[in-house]
Amino acid sequence: MLWIDALTENFKNHKGEIWVDDMATPSGVPHVGTFRGAIIHDVAAKALEKEGHRVKYTFFSNDFDPMDGMPGYLDDKIYSVYMGKPFFTIPAPEGKGNLGDYFISGLYKMMTGLGCSFIQIKDSEEYKKGTYDKIIKRALDSSEQIRKIYKEVAGSEKPSDWIPFQPICEKCGKIGTTRAYNWDGEEVSYVCEESMVDWAKGCGHNGKVSPFGGTGKLPWKVEWPAKFAALGINVEGEGKDHSSAGGSRDLANKLCEKIFKVNPPYDLPYEHIIFKGKKMSKSKGVGISAEEVYNSLPPELIRFIMIRNINRVIDLDLDGMAIASIYDEYDRAHKAYLGEIDFPDLAKIYELSQISDNFNNGYRMKFTKVAHAIQIPNVDINKMAEEEKGSKLTEVELEDLKKRIKYANIWLEKFAPESFKFSVKKTLPEIELSETQKKIIAELKNIFSSKKEWSGENLQQEIFNIKDKLSVQPKEIFSTIYLIFIGKDSGPQAGFLLASLDYDFVLNRLDLK
Ligand SMILES: [Zn+2]
Incomplete structure (x- = not known):
């Protein structure tokens, strides 16, 4: 349950x-x-x-x-x-x-x-x-019984004069150094010990004080x-x-x-939160600060990971693709909430992860797609989202997209793997192209030059169709495009990439110039 x-x-x-x-x-x-x-x-x-x-x-x-x-x-x-x-x-x-x-x-x-x-x-x-005050009196009146319970439950043996109170030393103002040893029903006697703890030094004062009204604590x-x-x-x-x-x-x-x-x-x-499989430790420099997590992920996602399964240890490694996977899982929970997949527990977690009643229940662009898109020069990401959705985005959807853009930028800057980052090469990268790759490029040029204006969605489909004409795997088509435009064999959705770039620049590149 x-x-x-x-x-x-x-x-x-x-x-x-x-x-x-x-x-x-x-x-x-x-x-x-x-x-x-x-x-x-x-x-x-x-x-x-x-x-x-x-x-x-x-x-x-x-x-x-x-x-x-x-x-x-x-x-x-x-x-x-x-x-x-x-x-x-x-x-x-x-x-x-x-x-x-x-x-x-x-x-x-x-x-x-x-x-x-x-x-x-x-x-x-x-x-x-x-x-x-009342409960302090009860605790002090029950000192002996409390000592017994400490021993019984926690196996910890307290000295016979131990009483459950820590007064603030009236002389030096410390509370970590005082040892109370007697309760007469009205006042507590204590000594401020010089070496009771190794992180603070007491002043040696012997005192007697009423334990009520903030003179000390349990x-x-x-x-x-x-x-x-x-x-x-x-x-x-x-x-x-x-x-x-x-x-x-x-x-x-x-x-x-x-x-x-x-x-x-x-x-x-x-359960605990660990970091890259290890217990966090400030002194060993292992870990991540609350502030860094707070600044790297939107509140909904932080809530989502914290509450999903409270009996599970969270390994909070934000490097590489970790954040992208959290987003994918969160989007899956969104689908559960919408009833598109049958997972009522996940739907409930999704709902309780939200920080306002007016949360996005509609279209949402995949996080990695956002992160790719914002690296494409001159891209109109709202238009791209509209094309993908098939209609205008609502206020809430637009706000949600804006937030994803903000956090995708942070991800690219701080955590994303190098392989995920790209920039469009100003000149043709030095590469050897195979015969098949040359054919793919020639076919792509045919398609691209047939129209002056392309939507990313349409161009993506046309590129995909090359697979039947040339009997090649879609993967090979896309990797060829990435190679000549960004010098890598993977990248953002090719249709959107090419549609967003300058028309003549694309034609020129398809001429392998
Ligand atoms: Zn003292």
């Missing part, structure tokens, strides 16, 4: 609003894997809405988390002193607010561009507002289910690293059941 259908089926009899939630830690420029979660949750919310539910989709910025790594693009002379502090307390470069907002805003902007409709929430503000593994419980989240999934057995999700579910006494949200575990 398609994951979307399983989801909507689960909420079939649900009364009241459904709260869908996802989150990210604003620790740097967004990772492409973050897109997958953001889009899956958006699609989940929209699929539920389509079924008539009232739905809310929130996306949390976990800006209360400590900075525990130095992104290469930040000046470490300035930023090393902030290591261990919560993101919302660290200034952003050039005085642009705080680092948490600075990093999450890049993600939010791209999510909006990808058609996600969501409410932005900052975790730090929820803590300050006291949203979690450790993430407890915070996650605490948020489920405090807010009443109905749907929240996670990437594979959290959903494996004994991982954070198992722990969260158990804490929901045993400590917070709520049903955990409906789960949407999803």
Whole structure:
């Protein structure tokens, strides 16, 4: 069953609003894997809405988390002193607010561009507002039981004085270095340890603080289910690293059941994104940034690949013909949506990949054809599309074509294989032609010179007909044309190529001049 259908089926009899939630830690420029979660949750919310539910989709910025790594693009002379502090307390470069907002805003902007409709929430503000106060008390009162659950579910042994709270050190402002060890029912005692973590140094301060109203936070593994419980989240999934057995999700579910006494949200575990068969790693230089993906593909296609099968690893290699194949698959989904092929799941994925209700349901030019066409000098691609469609393009079809042209240009510039690129040779390339090839050219000249004006579509058909007259394979006819015009044995649709070029130039070339 398609994951979307399983989801909507689960909420079939649900009364009241459904709260869908996802989150990210604003620790740097967004990772492409973050897109997958953001889009899956958006699609989940929209699929539920389509079924008539009232739905809310929130996306949390976990800006209360400590900075525990130095992104290469930040000046470490300035930023090393902030290591261990919560993101919302660290200034952003050039005085642009705080680092948490600075990093999450890049993600939010791209999510909006990808058609996600969501409410932005900052975790730090929820803590300050006291949203979690009751649940923090519950967690602290249940410290011993939580330690047991950690051991039982995740096999992780916590010291006997461990309590689920991380205060911000009142002296140095760091949260990544504090160890809380006692809860007296009103206040938490902690020490800011010099060498608890290797990425930040504590100041040694011993303190005692009320855990409410934003003086600190729950450790993430407890915070996650605490948020489920405090807010009443109905749907929240996670990437594979959290959903494996004994991982954070198992722990969260158990804490929901045993400590917070709520049903955990409906789960949407999803697979990783890898790059050219390898796990992405910034330090090893393996991978592709979210921004590069965002700038290289239209939002519909990014949505399409992210949601098609959430249990499948995505190998995001954009080089070579990969993008062209994604387009072909997307066009197949379009056909399924139109009922031209019988594939209802694919039709549904197509529909949920769209970012507006007014999407193209009509004519569409194949991506590789667009990419070929834009390399032909002086080509009128709209006319070419009209000829292929057999009538004028609608507004929406024209917009869609414009978008394909934009992304085909990007593809040609950044990813397309060299063999796909061409330019019309100003002079006849130096080539040896066989007798058959010479015959083909002579016949083509006969045809071409019989008329002054050609449409690409008509000329293509006439060229194709040479096969019967000369008893040759169509492939040989076309490769001969490519050879004398672009010096390669493959290329764009020959009829369109010749029809778009200067008439005398073509005749001259057919005279082998
Ligand atoms: Zn400190």
